[in-house]
Amino acid sequence: MLPLHSHPSGRHFLQIPGPTNVPDRVLRAIDHPTIDHRGPEFGELGKAVLAGMKKIFQTEADVIIYPASGTGAWEAALVNTMSPGNKVLMAETGHFATLWKRMAERLGLQVEFQAGDWRHGADPEQIRKRLAADDGREIKAVCVVHNETATGVISDVAAVRKAIDAAGHPALLMVDTISSLGSIDYRHDEWGADVTVAGSQKGMMLPPGLSFNAVSAKALEASKTAALPRSYWDWKEMLAINPRGYFPYTPATNLLYGLYEALEMLLGEGLENVFARHRRHGEATRRAVRAWGLEILCQKPEEYSPALTAVLMPEGHSADAFRKTVLTHYDMSLGQGLSKLADKVFRIGHLGDFNDLTLCGTLSGVEMGLKQAGVPHNAGGVQAALDYLAQTSRPRPDQAQAR
Numbered sequence: 071m072l073p074l075h076s077h078p079s080g081r082h083f084l085q086i087p088g089p090t091n092v093p094d095r096v097l098r099a100i101d102h103p104t105i106d107h108r109g110p111e112f113g114e115l116g117k118a119v120l121a122g123m124k125k126i127f128q129t130e131a132d133v134i135i136y137p138a139s140g141t142g143a144w145e146a147a148l149v150n151t152m153s154p155g156n157k158v159l160m161a162e163t164g165h166f167a168t169l170w171k172r173m174a175e176r177l178g179l180q181v182e183f184q185a186g187d188w189r190h191g192a193d194p195e196q197i198r199k200r201l202a203a204d205d206g207r208e209i210k211a212v213c214v215v216h217n218e219t220a221t222g223v224i225s226d227v228a229a230v231r232k233a234i235d236a237a238g239h240p241a242l243l244m245v246d247t248i249s250s251l252g253s254i255d256y257r258h259d260e261w262g263a264d265v266t267v268a269g270s271q272k273g274m275m276l277p278p279g280l281s282f283n284a285v286s287a288k289a290l291e292a293s294k295t296a297a298l299p300r301s302y303w304d305w306k307e308m309l310a311i312n313p314r315g316y317f318p319y320t321p322a323t324n325l326l327y328g329l330y331e332a333l334e335m336l337l338g339e340g341l342e343n344v345f346a347r348h349r350r351h352g353e354a355t356r357r358a359v360r361a362w363g364l365e366i367l368c369q370k371p372e373e374y375s376p377a378l379t380a381v382l383m384p385e386g387h388s389a390d391a392f393r394k395t396v397l398t399h400y401d402m403s404l405g406q407g408l409s410k411l412a413d414k415v416f417r418i419g420h421l422g423d424f425n426d427l428t429l430c431g432t433l434s435g436v437e438m439g440l441k442q443a444g445v446p447h448n449a450g451g452v453q454a455a456l457d458y459l460a461q462t463s464r465p466r467p468d469q470a471q472a473r
């Protein structure tokens with residue numbers, strides 16, 4: 071008997087800061103028969119996506135692709151470079167930095183965690199001081215999260231590199247760009263990162279299931295003597311076969327079709343345009359939040375994330391009840407507050423496959439939800455965003471040349 075299920079009309083708005091909305095082009099690319107990953111056709115695909123990812127990381131260095139979530143690529147970064155008992159310095163920027171720390175400890179590393187208030191990025195000066203005081207050169211790596219997805223705060227990775235160099239310290243620099251790669255400017259080579267960790271489901275616009283390491287020559291050298299046990303994550307086997315476009319075990323073939331398409335989209339738009347688009351949508355979102363009279367979690371304007379905005383709920387109001395209202399009334403998912411921010415913040419994802427009108431729809435859903443849920447706020451947030459978007463509007467990159 072029809073209908074079996076009721077269907078909400080229109081698209082669901084997946085405005086969590088990852089996974090993000092997957093473009094139709096990418097979905098269609100994935101929807102093809104799986105091919106022999108050791109056959110002649112596959113090698114070309116493998117070579118193309120590995121080369122394309124180097125452009126995204128802005129690197130000439132090796133890039134590794136895992137069939138795994140971002141967490142797997144975190145583990146790969148550590149087990150390929152570290153030995154049991156090694157000391158690593160990490161910055162407490164929020165929930166994701168805390169999870170990476172927990173993983174490092176579980177793997178048998180000694181973590182020094184520089185305390186943070188979850189409203190600021192990593193502090194390069196504090197890192198420099200700690201490294202300068204490390205006479206025995208016991209710290210083997212400095213690990214920072216570029217875009218802390220729990221808070222909407224970015225860390226200045228180039229400044230962290232300068233801090234390590236200023237201390238004359240040999241520690242490796244490892245960076246989590248899981249929610250920034252493909253949406254926020256990130257330069258593996260120029261900023262001197264040794265291992266950069268990324269994932270498929272945020273700025274890269276793919277479904278979850280792929281993750282990445284970009285690996286500097288120095289990190290590769292460290293991997294030769296690193297003694298943590300590893301097998302699945304071993305860079306060596308990957309790098310031995312990747313130049314021919316193949317993988318040592320079955321890759322996520324269909325996700326690689328999608329990656330090829332996503333690379334075409336991002337590189338076709340131009341990375342500079344992609345980054346500018348995200349910065350502009352971040353600014354429009356913050357203008358809306360301020361007009362509502364709500365507080366942005368990130369405290370320093372130079373650390374505002376172009377990919378998401380975390381918004382503090384007014385005292386006595388539940389962020390989760392508000393999010394539930396938005397979901398049930400407007401079919402939009404907003405990001406929840408994580409661990410110590412649970413129920414205190416909601417997060418608006420404005421990254422990935424996103425344009426001015428997607429942002430307008432997103433902010434409209436937030437403003438209507440605030441009203442519906444009885445959250446004290448001023449009207450006019452959406453209007454403030456519209457004004458900014460209209461003032462700063464330019465032809466789409468694909469239309470700029472058109473007459």
Ligand SMILES: *Cc1c(COP(=O)(O)O)cnc(C)c1O
Nearest residue numbers: 139140141166217219248249269
């Ligand atoms: C999403 C995210 C992770 C976790 O990645 P998974 O794909 O869920 O394993 C780690 N770090 C940051 C900054 C993230 O945004």
